[in-house]
Amino acid sequence: xxxxxxxxxxxxxLPLYLRALAAxxxxxxxxxxxxxxxxxxxxxxxxxxxxxxxxxxxxxxxxGYAVDDLQARLxxxxxxxxxxxxxxxxxxxxxxxVAAYPGFADHGFRVCALFDNDxxxxxxxxxxxxxxxxxxxxxxxxxHGVRLAMLAxxxxxxxxxxxxxxxxxISAILNYAPLNLALPDHVRVENIDPALHLQHMTYYLx
Amino acid sequence: xxxxxxxxxxxxxLPLYLRALAAxxxxxxxxxxxxxxxxxxxxxxxxxxxxxxxxxxxxxxxxGYAVDDLQARLxxxxxxxxxxxxxxxxxxxxxxxVAAYPGFADHGFRVCALFDNDxxxxxxxxxxxxxxxxxxxxxxxxxHGVRLAMLAxxxxxxxxxxxxxxxxxISAILNYAPLNLALPDHVRVENIDPALHLQHMTYYLx
DNA sequence: CAGTGTGAAAGTCTTCACAGCT
DNA sequence: AGCTGTGAAGACTTTCACACTG
Numbered sequence: 001x002x003x004x005x006x007x008x009x010x011x012x013x014l015p016l017y018l019r020a021l022a023a024x025x026x027x028x029x030x031x032x033x034x035x036x037x038x039x040x041x042x043x044x045x046x047x048x049x050x051x052x053x054x055x056x057x058x059x060x061x062x063x064g065y066a067v068d069d070l071q072a073r074l075x076x077x078x079x080x081x082x083x084x085x086x087x088x089x090x091x092x093x094x095x096x097x098v099a100a101y102p103g104f105a106d107h108g109f110r111v112c113a114l115f116d117n118d119x120x121x122x123x124x125x126x127x128x129x130x131x132x133x134x135x136x137x138x139x140x141x142x143x144h145g146v147r148l149a150m151l152a153x154x155x156x157x158x159x160x161x162x163x164x165x166x167x168x169x170i171s172a173i174l175n176y177a178p179l180n181l182a183l184p185d186h187v188r189v190e191n192i193d194p195a196l197h198l199q200h201m202t203y204y205l206x
Numbered sequence: 207x208x209x210x211x212x213x214x215x216x217x218x219x220l221p222l223y224l225r226a227l228a229a230x231x232x233x234x235x236x237x238x239x240x241x242x243x244x245x246x247x248x249x250x251x252x253x254x255x256x257x258x259x260x261x262x263x264x265x266x267x268x269x270g271y272a273v274d275d276l277q278a279r280l281x282x283x284x285x286x287x288x289x290x291x292x293x294x295x296x297x298x299x300x301x302x303x304v305a306a307y308p309g310f311a312d313h314g315f316r317v318c319a320l321f322d323n324d325x326x327x328x329x330x331x332x333x334x335x336x337x338x339x340x341x342x343x344x345x346x347x348x349x350h351g352v353r354l355a356m357l358a359x360x361x362x363x364x365x366x367x368x369x370x371x372x373x374x375x376i377s378a379i380l381n382y383a384p385l386n387l388a389l390p391d392h393v394r395v396e397n398i399d400p401a402l403h404l405q406h407m408t409y410y411l412x
Numbered sequence: 413c414a415g416t417g418t419g420a421a422a423g424t425c426t427t428c429a430c431a432g433c434t
Numbered sequence: 435a436g437c438t439g440t441g442a443a444g445a446c447t448t449t450c451a452c453a454c455t456g
Contacts (some may be wrong), residue, residue, distance in 0.1 A: 015405035061455040095302030172407040180248040190403040199221035201378040269431040
C-alpha cells in the first residue's frame with residue numbers, strides 16, 4: 001500500500017496511535033484531531049500527521065480523524081485484523097509471568113503454548129497453558145502455523161533456541177534474554193530488558 | 207565530565223557496552239576492540255568509538271579498550287558505582303513478577319519494598335518483600351532516600367500514583383502501565399510495553 | 413476557521429575515512 | 435600492522451509553515 005518505503009520508526013509509533021484512539025473512544029469521542037492525540041501521547045501533532053500520511057489521507061479537514069475509521073485502518077496496516085498465535089519459550093520466572101499477563105489477549109494475540117527443557121516443568125500447566133518439551137517446538141510451530149515467539153530462556157541458551165524456533169518457521173521474536181540474537185535478516189527481533197532502562201536512567205540521577 | 211552535551215540516545219547505549227564488556231570478561235579477554243564489541247552487540251564499530259569519545263579517550267591505539275578499566279569508567283558515568291534502592295508500586299501480576307526477577311540485584315539495584323492499595327495484599331510478602339499500603343509510600347521514599355520506582359498499576363491509577371511518588375522524591379520511573387505519564391521535566395520516565403512490540407512486529411508479517 | 417497533508421528547512425544521528433599513536 | 439578518536443559527509447527524523455479543504 002505505501003508508495004514510499006515507510007521508516008521503521010514510523011511503524012513503531014502506529015501502535016501508540018491505536019492506544020490513543022482506544023482512549024478517545026472510551027471517552028465517547030467520534031473525531032480526534034492530531035492535536036488531541038498528540039497531547040494524550042506527549043508528542044507533536046505534526047509528527048502524527050506526517051506518520052499517518054505515509055499510509056494515506058485519513059483525516060477530514062477541519063474535523064480531525066474519525067476515531068473508528070482510523071482505528072480500523074491502523075489495525076489493517078499493522079495486520080492486527082486477525083488473531084495471532086504466539087508461543088512462549090522458557091517457562092521460568094519471566095516466561096510464567098509473561099504467560100499470565102492478560103495484556104496480550106486484549107490485543108489479539110493468543111498465547112497457545114509454553115516450552116521448556118526442564119523435565120520437572122514439562123507436562124505441568126502454567127497460567128492454564130500446557131508446558132511442552134522444547135524438542136517438540138518445531139513440530140508444534142509448523143502444525144499451528146505460529147509466526148511469533150516470546151523468548152524467555154537464560155542468555156546462554158537463547159541463541160540456540162532462537163535458531164531452532166526460526167528453522168521451524170518463527171519469523172518474529174520478542175526477546176527477553178539479555179543478549180543480541182544473531183538471526184537471518186528476514187527475522188524481526190525486538191528486545192525487552194528492564195535492567196537496561198534502569199541503567200540508562202541512573203545516568204540522570206545526581 | 208562531558209564537555210559537549212551527550213545525546214540521550216548515546217547514554218541509552220552505554221549499558222549495552224557494559225553488557226558486552228561483561229561477556230568479554232567472562233571469556234577471559236583483557237582487551238576488547240570496538241570491532242569485537244560491535245560484533246557481539248550487532249552494531250557498527252564506529253558508533254561505539256564515537257559514543258565512548260563523548261566521555262573521554264579510553265582506548266589504547268592498536269589494542270582496543272582495557273576491559274576492566276572501561277567497565278569501571280562506564281559504571282561511574284552511569285552512576286552504577288553504588289547500590290540503588292528501588293520501590294515497586296503495584297503488587298499485581300506484573301509487580302509480583304518484577305519483584306521476583308533476579309536481574310535487578312545482579313546490576314546493583316536493590317528492590318526494597320512493594321506498595322499496593324488492596325487491603326488483601328497489604329501486609330503479605332511477595333518474593334520475600336513486604337507489601338506496604340500505598341498511602342505510606344511518601345513516608346517510605348523520604349525515609350530511605352529512594353529515587354527510583356517501577357510502576358506496575360492499572361492504567362487508570364498510574365497517573366495519580368506517579369504524581370504521589372514524584373511528590374515524595376522519586377525522580378525516575380520505569381513505567382509498565384500502557385499510557386504516557388505527564389510529569390515534570392526533571393522526572394525521567396521510561397516505558398515498557400510488550401504488546402507495543404508485538405504490534406510493531408506484526409506489520410512485517412505477511 | 414479549524415485542522416489536514418506536505419514540501420522544504422532544521423535538527424539529529426550514523427557512517428566514513430584518515431591522521432596519528434603504540 | 436592494528437586500532438583509536440574525530441571532523442566532515444551523508445542519512446535519517448522532526449518540525450515548520452502554509453496551501454488547501456469541508
